[in-house]
Amino acid sequence: AVSRINTDSTGDYNVTVGGDARIGIGDQLSLDGWVAHSETPRRDRGSNALSLLGTYTSRDWEVGLGTRRIDEDFNPEVGYLERPAFQYYTARLLRHLRMPRSDWFREVRPHITFRQYDNLDGSPQSRLIHVDNHILLNNGSFFEAPGLNWVREAPSVPFEIAKGVVLPPTVYDWLEWTMNFNTDLSSPYSVSGKATVGGFYSGHRAGAIVSFTLRPNQDFNASLRVNYDRVRLLEGKFTRVLVGLRLAYAFTPRMYLQALLQHPTQTHSLTANGRFGWLGPAGTGLFVVYNDGRE
Numbered sequence: 001a002v003s004r005i006n007t008d009s010t011g012d013y014n015v016t017v018g019g020d021a022r023i024g025i026g027d028q029l030s031l032d033g034w035v036a037h038s039e040t041p042r043r044d045r046g047s048n049a050l051s052l053l054g055t056y057t058s059r060d061w062e063v064g065l066g067t068r069r070i071d072e073d074f075n076p077e078v079g080y081l082e083r084p085a086f087q088y089y090t091a092r093l094l095r096h097l098r099m100p101r102s103d104w105f106r107e108v109r110p111h112i113t114f115r116q117y118d119n120l121d122g123s124p125q126s127r128l129i130h131v132d133n134h135i136l137l138n139n140g141s142f143f144e145a146p147g148l149n150w151v152r153e154a155p156s157v158p159f160e161i162a163k164g165v166v167l168p169p170t171v172y173d174w175l176e177w178t179m180n181f182n183t184d185l186s187s188p189y190s191v192s193g194k195a196t197v198g199g200f201y202s203g204h205r206a207g208a209i210v211s212f213t214l215r216p217n218q219d220f221n222a223s224l225r226v227n228y229d230r231v232r233l234l235e236g237k238f239t240r241v242l243v244g245l246r247l248a249y250a251f252t253p254r255m256y257l258q259a260l261l262q263h264p265t266q267t268h269s270l271t272a273n274g275r276f277g278w279l280g281p282a283g284t285g286l287f288v289v290y291n292d293g294r295e
Helices: none
Strands: 002-005 013-025 030-041 048-057 061-070 086-095 105-118 126-136 142-153 158-163 165-167 172-182 191-199 204-214 219-232 238-250 255-264 270-279 285-295
Touching: 048 126, 158 219, 191 255
Parallel strands: none
Antiparallel strands: 002 013, 013 030, 030 048, 048 061, 061 086, 086 105, 105 126, 126 142, 142 172, 158 165, 172 191, 191 204, 204 219, 219 238, 238 255, 255 270, 270 285
């Protein structure tokens, strides 16, 4: 149970109570669930939340089925809520196909994932049907190809996706193709990336993400990441580039220094974050954080 109370006004408060449980049935089947209820003045409609998830995991198969419902007036003010008032359904099926006799090929993971959000009246919010095949090599490399996404988004109000580009509220359906890869992430040098091509709301998008990581020893690592999106919609077009540099150095296992710099071309800004951490026993420590944003 968690509550927020305004000490200056007895009529301004919020209380949220909940409970969760996990039940294991043998070594392969588990059931997860939680329920919650909130109380907020002047919110007299449904204020409950419920989630149920069942998973089956074996050496060769992974299967999952789940559902979630968030009532219209469920309001956990001291916490987070992914989105208000929805019904959610999910399903996942994955197969492990291993190659124990191969010196270079580890396994293939064909799978399909389904996720859907609806309004409480059954009208659509979001949907994703994802089908692809993971390929793992013995040297630590990973490939995901081909990946297909059937996407639905149904915004309820107009929103500005880019400066001067406003999408009207309606139901958008599109198909996109994706590909992911990475070299051995545990090696001193690694490269990872993702490419996406296909539909996007009322038009098309071509995008890519590439990351270069340097980890010459256990103390220092650096990563340079570049995001690129080229979007062409009926309402307008735009190109977005984001460049980010991440640096980290560990003086000791308990003392470190981290930095992140980002430059999005769409907003012509530069942001920087620096963090020094000195960890103590039992979760204590000293943290010094610096943030800077410039246009």
